[in-house]
Amino acid sequence: MNIFKISYKVVRENSKDIYKGFGFKHLSDATQYYVHPNNQSFSGTTTLCQPIGESLILFASMIFGITSGNGVGDYYVSDDRDTVFLDVAVPDDYRENEVVEKHVYKYRALCKGNSIKIAAYDYHGRWIDGNMEHLRPLYKLLPCFCVLLAREMETEPDYRVMMEKFMENPVADAFVNLHEDFYQNHKMDEFEIEYTDLSYIDTKELRSFSSSYQVVKENKEQLYKTKLEALEITSFDPNAFTREQLMFVPRLSPEFVLPRNLHSICNAIASGDIISVLFHGPAGTGKTMSCKLICQAIGLPVMETINCTENLDEFVLGKFIPEDDRIVFRESYVTRAIRDGGAVVFEEINFAKPQYLAFVNSLLDDNGFARLDNGQVVKRHPNFRFFATMNIGYFGTKELNQALYNRFNAVVEIAALSDEAISRMLIARVPECKPVVDKILGVYHKIKKKIETEELDIVISPRNLENWARLARYEGYINAAEKTIIPVAKCDRALEEAIRGIIVLYKWK
Secondary structure (H helix, E strand, C coil): CCHHHHHHHCCCCCCCECCCCCCCECCCECCCCCCCCCCCCCCCCCECCHHHHHHHHHHHHHHHHHHCCCCCEEEEECCCCCEEEEEEECCHHHHHCCCCCCCCCEEEEEEECCEEEEEEECCCCCECCCCCHHHCCHHHHHHHHHHHHHHHHHHCHHHHHHHHHHHHCCCHHHHHHHHHHHHHHHCCCCCEEEECCCCCCCCCCCEEHHHHHHHHHHHHHHHHHHHHCCCCCCCCCHHHCCHHHHCCCCCCCCCCCCCHHHHHHHHHHHHCCCCEEEEEEECCCCHHHHHHHHHHHHCCCEEEEEECCCCCCCCCCEEEEEECCEEEEEECHHHHHHHHCEEEEEECHHHCCHHHCHHHHHHCCCCCEEECCCCCEEECCCCEEEEEEEEECCCCCCCCCHHHHCCCCEEEECCCCCHHHHHHHHHHHCHHHHHHHHHHHHHHHHHHHHHHHHCCCCCCCHHHHHHHHHHHHHHHHHHHHHHHCHHHHCCCHHHHHHHHHHHCCCCCC
């Protein structure tokens, strides 16, 4: 029996609304939110159904109850993840709003392979005897999908991450994503369904979600506590640098805040335990800014910032130039930093030609030094620090040479900027955008989701949003998007129209 196909034909008689489903109804078109890569519908649209949608809400309520300490159920899984047992109480409002029959107070479901057994129980915990009626009654689909959702949580890490994010921030976009992925992943699956009493199931040999979550919760609380304990940042002694060098210590605007998780890195850099750091992550997440925030915090001059796709050449350490009637060797700021101390930042280092970075291997060794073209050997100063960044997500991105990668003392992944950070940056730089900043972020996330879903070789970053907000001061957000956001599509006409469709969903006046 293909319950996923059946679910689109089943709807409650009293209402077509997906209960607590963000206003969606049975067969609602949710294409504007998300389209799965494997969507094979004739129109290429995303459609929601009541049984899957309401099962998602019920399952999410159970998980949230466990995570918040107000458990109304649990699920149990075998070590091989082949057997999953679900035991969940039905909330009172589900009966009051006739989402389920008034005498149903509890569901149990057992999934093993392609076999699903389900059972419903009354107020006194007694099994409600009956037949399947070909699974037409909606309430009998709910436990089937709930136990399959539990299995999906255990077998698909990406789905589990999405579900956990939905727990933290239950929004329509995430709901559609969970619904569509669940359906598309299993729309061809056939199951043997049986309605039978499951009171005999012994869960002693199974691992419960609540017990495994407790371990995760304790670890997260310890990590959170560590993050909250702001370390006192140790700075360089100002006398360690000349007055000229101190002029190169970054002075950044107040909207840029050093993340707490970089405080320990700051102290390790200042003490000399860490000489080199590589920052990596998606475009526009502030990797170079993180380097400068660290240097600002510890009073470390940034003597040179080099974009390896444009400025790195064979003369990175210096070159011979004519001077009067002589040819002299002029050292670069990179060489001066190696000799006298200070930091250098190599942006997009993975784009550099390997021969131009050969000097970095010896520079970052224990007895660091650099050999110049004039034959001179420059020993690395104790206060020299080397920062590098590399993007993930740009077309043509290359992996970094393994020998060079191994030279870094620390490798830090910079995650995408939070909505709070992007909002703070936009409002600080373009105060006029404050009334619509939530709409700007909504557009940003929808475009990012489309890029990720369709695996497109394009990037939208907070820089694009800032440019959009700046130009909108003169011609409004819809017109300004044509010159700042639409070009992200790189002349892909279909994508341009999709982005326009996203932008006009919002009211900009």
